[in-house]
Amino acid sequence: MVGGILFSAPRDKIRSVGERAILIKRKATEWNTWNVESIAVESQGAEDDILVTDGTSIVLESDMVTGRFLEKVTLGKIKVSPLLADRTMIARPSSPLTILAGEKIQLFISTPVWFYAELLPSNKCLVDLPFWRPSDSWFGSSTIDGQLCYAKYTSAKTNLEELDLHPHRATTAIMVHNRHNKALTINRINVPVNYLNLYSDDKNQLWTSSISIKIEGESADVELIIDKHFLSEFEPQTLISRPRISSEHGKLIRRISHLFG
Structure with a gap:
């Protein structure tokens, strides 16, 4: 069986490594994603774990959205897994x-590794980004x-x-x-x-x-x-x-x- 993290998404979800974070937000008819990168070199934050939290602690401006993905109706399940380059x-x-x-x-x-998120049950790619x-x-x-x-x-x-x-x-x-x-x-x-x-x-x-x-x-x-x-x-x-x-x-x-x- 192929592994991965499966979660319902009624609220924002964030994955982070040190000061690098990827945020996914669900709306009624679209998904928004942010790719927050406050450090540019791999050596910084390299010892930090990959964390999964809600997005309430991060304040983002609307013009910082890196992706808008439209659907007639968004469902609440996403599968997240690491992927090679x-x-x-x-x-x-x-x-x-x-x-x-x-x-x-x-x-x-x-x-x-890359951060890969897909919508279920359609298996449509939502995010495919390197940490x-x-x-x-x-x-x-x-x-x-x-x-x-x-x-x-x-x-x-x-x-x-x-x-x-x-x-x-x-x-x-x-x-x-x-x-x-x-x-x-x-x-x-x-x-x-x-x-x-x-x-x-x-x-x-x-x-x-x-x-x-x-x-x-x-x-x-x-x-x-x-x-x-x-x-x-x-x-x-x-x-x-x-x-x-x-x-x-x-x-x-x-x-x-x-x-x-």
């Missing part, structure tokens, strides 16, 4: 990583061959015990098999989070599907496998949301220049 995410380690020839290394990369929006970036071998992504800096941990977990970010475990006879240096890695499931463990920490990447010989193509199983130490309990883009066989073939930089 709508583009792939470029992770930039704080320093280059070199995987020696023949080695297999696991990396842990965290990425910000913290990464910067836009281009990834590819040239200005023509590539794709528009999001970008963030990360330490790219190699040990589970070193993970710095936050309620508004999800962690992806990436196993890189360097079967080439040369070392592989990673300055950037393109993580296809929009193809991954999102899970929650028994401590309410967010995890994504695991990924395995295999680099074979001189081939320009790389096999990327979205794993269906997890390492035992992860133990995610609940499926929270499904991928924005489905991969029928759980396998993607990518040019190496579209995965590593």
